[in-house]
Amino acid sequence: MPRAKTGQMITVLVAMIPLLGLVLGLLTGRLGAEPVEAITHETGEWALRLLILTLLITPLRQFFGWNALAPYRRTLGLLCFFYAALHFATFLTFDLSWRIDDLLTEIRERPYITVGFFSFMILCALAITSTRGWIKRLGRSWLRLHRLVYLALVLAVVHFLWLVKVDRLEPLVYAAIASALLAWRLPLLFGRRPLTYATLRRPGEKAQKSA
Amino acid sequence: MLIKKTQSIRENEVTSQEDYLRRRDFLKSSAIAGSMAAVGLPLLSSCMAEQEATAESSPSPVSPLSNVIPAPPQYSIAKSKITPEWEATHYNNFYELGTSKEDPARNAHFLKTKPWSVAIEGEVEKPGQVPLETLLRPHPLEERIYRLRCVEAWSMVIPWIGIPLGQVLKQFNPTSKARYVAFETLYDPKQLPGQKTRALSWPYREGLRIDEAMNPLTLLAVGMYGNTLPGQNGAPIRLVVPWKYGFKSIKSIVKIRLQEDQPMTSWNDENSREYGFYANVNPEVSHPRWSQARERRIGDWTKRPTLPFNGYADEVAGLYAGMDLRRSF
């Protein structure tokens, strides 16, 4: 347990590096002509990357049997929420100057904001209910609620795809990764057990023996 | 910081620009910047690593322009509001030189602008392939300090140097059938490597109605900030139509064609729901991606209200009398 705690602390510290980079970039003018855009893009991308890392934990556990990774799912999920919150706060502060009526208009009229906002709402709900108290209180519905994380991922990727003007390569790479993560969960839908490294290895060993 | 409410386009720019310039000086002289790079921190963020490369990349070869007459005051806004030259030359949309804002400055060296000629075609009595020098010779160069409003909801103030397009067109005697003017950017993937990818259908095309083209505000620019245009800003000759979104102001022009029909234009062709032929700056007609009600002047933190026709309504609103600007956006 203390080992996992240390690991989680290190994870948090490492995850603060992009934020530190933004702060230093801001102080030294390295964010370029449009620092607000740079901040929006960095925080948005890190929210998405951390969401993907969060969802990578379970496949890694299942495939390799690395159960020690379990505590990191929550850490990474909360870090994703942290960057998503910074991303949203940047938009609200510098693009909208906290005009809530404008925010509602944006959510209503701009599809990429609509999906981004719903993704963020899901992340909020999951962050709030991530505590031990809420896990107890919600019981079985906690699991069902937290499956929404997949929807949050899909919406975030769609958000990225829709905001790009012409060059879709980067969001398509994220879309491919997200699809792979979702595909991994497919067997579970059909009541199958997920693929593991152990089951993969067995036929391989046989092949080696016969050779 | 600079978080202020701005009421009109005339306030607040002076301080923000000075702060901005000071910030650059700080960057240049600062040992912190160097030690930061040494620690390698900025590299952790790909976006900032790019900024770094841009800042260090060689400046495009520009040369000073002489005998430039200052514009009549109605065509210029105060010098104090001018966007710092570095931002205006390092934050560009010129997809022929790459799709990110930093790409064009980095790739500008591919573009060779000497020799350069412009084909004048279509409904004119004296068509021809005209060397750039010949095209410019009869006209005095004027400086015009214009607002530039991008459809992406950011803006700058830029001191252009050029000639009113109308003066140039008259020289070729347009016929009575010349109702529109079509423009084309150079097509040469070696010089404009972005054309190797299919970001848009190349060459880039733009167009104006003849009365828009003849309006005294419409400029054929060959310079900015006292120098010839850098590649990333559309060297050696580009259009500047200050009351329209920036994408109308086509860069690196090789062809000007006068014609009877409304020309095809690149962004309209790419996505006609989002980009119209007119593309007049209009805070009331929002783009599906961006509200056009406000804009961020480069150097500011928050956004300011956008003005109808980008603040040039007195000069150009009459061109559109009786038109439904919501439909003809």
Ligand code: HEM
């Ligand atoms: C609260 C709702 C959200 C709002 C209002 C919002 C707003 C924005 C805006 C304005 C941009 C820049 C668009 C442009 O450059 O034209 C952006 C980009 C982006 N956002 Fe969001 N966003 C939201 C939620 C999210 C969430 C939850 C994620 C991920 C988990 C996310 C990931 C991204 C990414 C990856 C980009 C692109 C960054 C890049 O181009 O490099 N956003 N968002």
